[in-house]
Amino acid sequence: MLSSLEVINLIFKDPAVLHSLSEFEDIGIPVEDALEITERVIQSGKYAGSLAYYVKTLITTRSGLSEYFVYSAETGQSAPEEIVRQLWLKKLMTTYGYPAEQLDIEVPVHFGTEIHPKAADIVVYTDRSKSTAKIIVECKQPDSAEGIEQLKSYMNSKGAPSAVWSNGADRITLYRSVKGNFDDTLPDLPKNGQSLQEVLEAPITIDDLRETFNFKRVIQDLEELVLADSGTDEFNEIFKLIFAKIWDEKSASKTKGKTTRFRKSVEPEKTYTAINTLFAEACEEWPGIFDDDQDIELAARHLQVCIGPLEKLRFMGSNLRIMDDAFEYLLPSEAKKKKGQFFTPRPVIEMCVRMLNPKSGEFVMDPACGSGGFLLHTMDWVFPAHTMEQREQRKSEYASRYLWGIDFEKRAAKTSRALMLIAGDGHTNIFGPDVNSIDPRTWYDNTSGQELIRGLKKHKKLVQAKIPAGDPLLDRDRAWEYFQHLNFDIVLANPPFAGEIKDSQTLAHYELAGPAIRRAKGKRQVKEERDVLFIERIIDMLKPGGRAAVVLPQGKFNNPSLSYIREWILNKARILGVVGLHQNTFKPHTGTKTSVLLLQKYTHSELAEHAALSKTIALKCPDIKNDLRQILAEVHGDDDIPTESIPGLVFDVFDAAFPEPFDPADYADESGEIRGREEMKSSSEQAAANVRAQIVEIEKALKTEAAGLQVAIASVKTAPDRVDQVKRLRDKHREKAAADKAKLKELGSEHLALVDILNRIRVDEARETNRGQAQLFFDTPDLISDYKTKWIANETLKALDYPVFMAVSERGGKDSSGNYTYIYKSVDDATKRDSLGHILVDQDLVNFELDKRDLENIAGIPASDLDIAEQFILFAKEQNLSFWTQP
Structure with missing residues (x-):
């Protein structure tokens, strides 16, 4: 029984x-x-x-x-x-x-x-x-x-x-x-x-408040009661109430009776006045999250209903998973999809934090901090706190100095600040909204960005450049000089997957945007994927020897056309590990396969050694142009070149330079009818010739008219009474010249577009045969240069030959619908929980039952108890990685 x-x-x-x-x-x-x-x-x-x-x-x-x-x-x-x-x-x-x-x-x-x-x-x-x-x-x-x-x-x-x-x-x-x-x-x-x-x-005191509750369910109930019909932005209004309540708990904890003021009265108007006053006080205590003089927009009768379920909940120091679930529910999923921004599951965050093992004196940055998960877990890892006194100590001694976060999206920035407040941090170094990590020039444009600039200047060791004395806000044109290279010890990030950067001035500062700029060559809109730029930005934010963990789409690791990204990384940092995440990890928001990249930036001495090695290896680089000349010379008639006769690296470089073959739709006319490549080529060549002829004719006419004007002017100079006639001649010429130049500009753009189509057709034709690719490669200096760079990089990496931790998650903690799956104590028993009361998710990224003290002596833990994070720690100690072997 x-x-x-x-x-x-x-x-x-x-x-x-x-x-x-x-x-x-x-x-x-x-x-x-x-x-x-x-x-x-x-x-x-x-x-x-x-x-x-x-x-x-x-x-x-x-x-x-x-x-x-x-x-x-x-x-x-x-x-x-x-x-x-x-x-x-x-x-x-x-x-x-x-x-x-x-x-x-x-x-x-x-x-x-x-x-x-x-x-x-x-x-x-x-x-x-x-x-x-x-x-x-x-x-x-x-x-x-x-x-x-x-x-x-x-x-x-x-x-x-x-x-x-x-x-x-x-x-x-x-x-x-x-x-x-x-x-x-x-x-x-x-x-x-x-x-x-x-x-x-x-009266209700701090001690009367519940720390165990389902906040998501509370919000859903309030939606059913009033929020759905309130005519307000649910996220903002709930956020205001959370903000006011956190301030009430903080201020009440310092009073003698610890009595709270976040209460409802019998009269709705009195309730509104009390809660709105708390909200105003919170805005004064923590400026920059809400606009000045902003009030709660819920009607008094609606606010009255909302306060009852919230009165006896304790937010400060509460279980952060509770708050995470609620905020993830409140943030519109469609907006997150469009921006590629998703809450990072807590097992992924904890795995990254454990692997990199942040220390108490290390500065940590998340340049796309979202809800602040990486910073919160870092704070708990470095400085655990279980009481209000410990949280205040953590805030003043650690978090306010060492934890930094940036987010551009308004709601994400608010969420991260709120969660940091709940955890006991004063959000001193959380910057946003509208602060763009990708372009430091944008930091000058709003209050939060300016606070970031002043904060970095105050912590001089975080900036590699020397910033002159005085107000740095006067030097917007020197933003990249000052803030491109930073000195953070650790960067933890899950940057947005979606979106492209099209601003040429921004892209000019990124080496990884070089291939995109070269492909555009001024003829097409230059653009690069946002997450590619984040890779470079993250490494630039690290000090020499600093380390990072970055969540990226798996295509960045295995797409042949993106090999230049991997080579760039390998020339800047040592790859510590790559962890393939389960495909359900980010469901239900996206099924994109992702991986975590762990790296350690080279020190100056390591870079010098790397450069010396590359220089030695460069002397052995084959003369690919001469090799191709010989290969092409040996082909006769319509014969193609055997694939094995061409170095495989040639094909890799070709694919990287021309990653997008023509789509059949590209050969369609204005009506949408697909005409075929040869017809498109013929018509484009004819159109280009016609446009070029018009350009030549107009340029010739301009020269003729300019010469005629000079003759006319010379003929009337001897007659001072004909000054007005000279002026009319000049004005007429200028008007005609302006119209001709405008027409030339229009024709020039048209000609460039046609040449671009012909170049793309040329590439498309070259793709069909090995000989075509080899000939195009031979004729293109940029490809020859890319080949040499790639060959030297590959051979250098072979010579370095260091071990890399590799793992693939087989249990992602979610099912195919994105619902969490859990661990049971036994077949016929309840779910397991960690020390904070979280139900343990059935995943293999991190063993939550092992704490930091256990991991110090990881060699004595049975292998069956080691998940991916712990396996990496064992690897790090065996490889004598300093951040795990040195105190």
Whole structure:
């Protein structure tokens, strides 16, 4: 026979609903001791003879039943809501002081002439006569879709002024407002003998606040009640309330009684005034997150409803996973898709932090910080804090100096600041919105960017360039000189996957944009993918010897046309490791395959050694132009060159220079009809010749007209009375010349476009044969130069020959729909949780049951307990990597 605890664990083991029985932590005894669960044999029906478990009811029921079914392993059925109901009965009697005689269950609820009435799970009456309902409790399964509307209908039918919906972990408490509606909220239920007004007026202290709650569920309930119809931006208004509440908790913790002010009053207008005042104080304490003089935009009647569920929640120091889930829910998924910005799963973040092992005196940067996950995990890794005092110490001694984050997107920047506040940091070095890591010139354009400039100037060791004394904001034109090369010890980032940078002035500062600039050659719009530029920016932000972990699309690692990116990285840094993430990692937002790149930037001495080695190897570089000349000379007639006769590197360089073959649609005319390559080539050649002829004719006419003007001017110089005639001649010529030059500019653009098409056709033709590619290669100096660079880089890397940690995640912690999958203690047991109460996700990136002290002696840990992060740590120690072998 199973114990009560074992039965409860079996019933609530499905973690897809993130369910627990945290609601009942205050009943004074463990939940399993509050219930009497017995085993007996089913007597009839399909499952006659099988075992089932029943819970004994805590009060006498009107039906006469003394126990209710809760679980059967053989049928696979369970009734979690019955466990929740019995525990609510216990809580009402112990915590709220209601005697059993004032409680009833399965109370019929009639709606007009409905024949089959529904039943309220629990009704609490004002006295033992059970004539007047005071509270209705509706108990649900964890994943029940039924909720607030059903509860309001029960309140209306029974006339109960208050009610609660609960699944054992989440709750929403409603009460009838002064206007008679059943859609207002309470922070708690009234105790026996307590009025609703007394509940609203009872003081709440910091110690009364709950640290375990499902914030996402709270937001969803508020959406159903008021937010969806409030006419405001849900994210901004919820964020304002979070902001005000964090400030209330911070300020209350420093008062003698620790009494909070984030409360609702009986009158909505008083509630609005109190909360908006807190919000204004928070904006003054932490400027730059909201615009000056901004108010809460929710109407007073809507704000009134929102405050009840939030009053007794504790945000400061709360479980950050709770807040993450809520913010990820609030941020519009469509906007995230378009910008390629996604919340990084916490196992990925923790893996990166553990691998790079940040130290207390190291400066850490996330140039695309989003919700601040990398910085938060770094803060917990370097400086754990479990009390308000420790959090304040962490803020003043570590986070405010060493943790830096930048984000361009407005909501992401707000989110990261809020989460840093919750964790105990003052967000001193979180910069954004509208601060672009890719281009330091943009830092001069707004307040937050200017704060970043001043902060970097203050911490002189973080900037490699010498910034003159005085106001650096006056030197915008020197932004790249000052801030291109920084000196951070560690960079952790998941930069945006999507988007392109098209600003030529920005791209000119990036070596990795060189191929794109060369391909454009002034004829087409130059552009480069944002994440490619982030790779270079991240390495530029590192000091010599600094290390980085970067999440990138897997194509950056295995696409042949992008090999120049990998070569550039290998010339700047040592690759420490590459971890292929599971394809479900970023679902449901994207199925893009991603990898984590771990690297350590070369020191100056290592770069010098690398350069010397490359110089020696360069002397052995083959003369590819001469080799191709000989290969081409040996081909006769229509014969093609055998593939094996051409060095494979030639094809790699060709593909990198011309990564995009012509699409059939490129051979379409203005009507969209596809005409074929030869027809397109012929028509383009003819059109180019015609345009060129027009250009020549206009240029010739301009010269002739200019010469004629000079002759005319010379002929009238001897007659001073004809000055006006000279002026008219000059004006007429200038007007005609301006029109001709405008026409030349238009024709020049047209000619360049046609030449571009012909060049692309030439490349397209060359692709069809080895001889075509070899001939084009031979005729193109840039390709010859690229070949030499690539050959030297490849041979240099072969000579270096250092080990690289390689791993692929086989358990990503999510299913194909993007839902988290979890770890169970055993087949028939509950989910596992870490020390902070997080349910452990079924993934192989990091073992959350091992802490920092365990990892110091990792050699003694069984191999079966080492996930990818721990395996890398073992690798790092074996390779004597300084950040894991030195204190």
